[in-house]
Amino acid sequence: MADFAPDGASASRYFQSDSNFGECGVCLCQWVCPLEIFPCRHIFCEACVESVDRCPECSATIEQRRRPNVAILELQKHSKGRCSVCGWVGTFENFNHDHVTCNAKPSFSSSSLNVSSTSPPLGSRVGRGYMLDRPETNDAGQSSPDFSSQQEQQQKQQEVRSRASSPKLNANALRPVSSISLSAEGIRRWKETVSCVASDYGLSEDEFKFMRDIWPEFATLNSTRTNLELQWCDACRMLRYMNLPSHPNDVIDLFNMAMQPIEGGFVSFESVCLWSSVYRRDPIRMYNMNRKQYSCLLKYAQIIDIEKTGLFNEDQCRGIGEQMLLRELTDLEWRSIRPLVVARAEEFRGNIPCSYPTAVSQGQQMKLSLHEIILLYNRFFDPTKKSTGMAGSNNNGLSEALLQRIQFMLMH
Structure with a gap:
């Protein structure tokens, strides 16, 4: 939960975010005058790190402080949440501008303090398919109902090919197939629709071009058939392939930042560009x-x-x-x-x-x-x-x- 109480408001009234994006790791509230520290690139409130010389999260020596990319701040403004006191629901920006006062009395019911209602638990639903294995069978010997017959048939065919060829370059028994794939012409047209550039996200030209080139190999057309976006399993694959943080907890953070549900949600190319620039690993450290x-x-x-x-x-x-x-x-x-x-x-x-x-x-x-x-x-x-x-x-x-x-x- 990420909290923020505007100036002059009651201490018991704050913005209750639906995700942890925009949350300062020191005060556990929404960023106020945020600063991005380098080289680790973690973000905190200015007041929380003004007198420290090491990152409170990873203990890296702070070499520089600067304001985060404007795209990150825009995402924070549009993060969804609720008032901790009344039933008001909206964005962080609306909370600060439109919901300045609240006459309702503080309520500490289980519904108002439930911080996990919008974030699914890390159970078998989230982890299923992460290792790209055949799921366990039930007592009747049938496959898990969450696994489609098409995927199961594909795995059988892949196993036959694996037995007939050298296993050295094939580590996985199953590769999920995109439900909708684009032709070469469709991929070319999609690349032409990408209006953002590397500098928008703090990426190098090579990083941005590589991510744009491989995106169609992982993404599928979203539910409205208007754009190529990542589903949960493919997001896990792409982050692992690029050696970005890719534990299910990390992928959940990505979906939360994009304000998308884990199940049935889609993550856009722009969201992954922004997320990778913030969370990519420093090989030296x-x-x-x-x-x-x-x-x-x-x-x-x-x-x-x-x-x-x-x-x-x-x-x-x-x-x-x-x-x-x-x-x-x-x-x-x-x-x-x-x-x-x-x-x-x-x-x-x-x-x-x-x-x-x-x-x-x-x-x-x-x-x-x-x-x-x-x-x-x-x-x-x-x-x-x-x-x-x-x-x-x-x-x-x-x-x-x-x-x-x-x-x-x-x-x-």
Whole structure:
């Protein structure tokens, strides 16, 4: 819940937001004279951070303070909520301008203090499909009713193809198919309708262009068939694919910011651009990598992720480790690392609120996001320090076999 009481108002009267977007992490109220702090880019009220030198949320050293992007402030103005005292409902902007006084007496009924009524619990409904597995069957042996027969048939066909081909570049048994897909001409026309530019959201030109180019591969036509937008499952896939924060809690924050319901809601391209500029990860602080190293690793991961799911199997996890180390892992090295990779995959699956089994053995059942893989491998070697005496490496630090593998993937 995010609260805000205008000047002169009763302390018991405040704006009760339907989401936590616009909430200061210090005072837990709606931003007042907000400041975005750098490099972590968290946003707080000016009064809450005027006398601190570290971010209250992540403890990063504050190097700079500036006003947030105007688009963020516009979203805050249009966030929906209610008066904590009476039955008034409206936007944050309307609350400050139109609902200045309230004659009703404070009511502390369960309905007025219910902060979770608009945010669905993190249960199996939200987590279902996140790991792209076959759902558990019921006592009668039937699939979960939330899974369509079309998706189930698609998974069976995919399993047949997987058994007939090498599993190295196919980490997932199911890739959801967009209910409505556009032709190449339709995609071209959609790109022409994108009127925003990178500078509107604080993105680089390369980031913005890449997101615009891959958007039609994840988005579907919305319920009014007027625009390409992301549904819940596809939003999870796209955020993982771009290595943006993608836990179900993060995706819920995205939908809340866009003021869309989790089930049946659609998120626009503009909303994802804004969200990614605020929440994208800093590779230097998060992974101890410079931006060039991180960019190369992310591009490699996207090349081997042929289904664009952001989930990687055992062979792919090993390949990402080799890319980080710039040489092939020996079998002895992999045997020492693999048990920890398996354990982390089980823990990762267990942290996702869904009803799928947690047993992870090998190959297709091992699924980790790039973020989890990098953090895991950082326990074994420092990506910023490459040994010059690595066995089987050429002048560029890559073995011939690894070069051939990368060239093969680029060709296909």
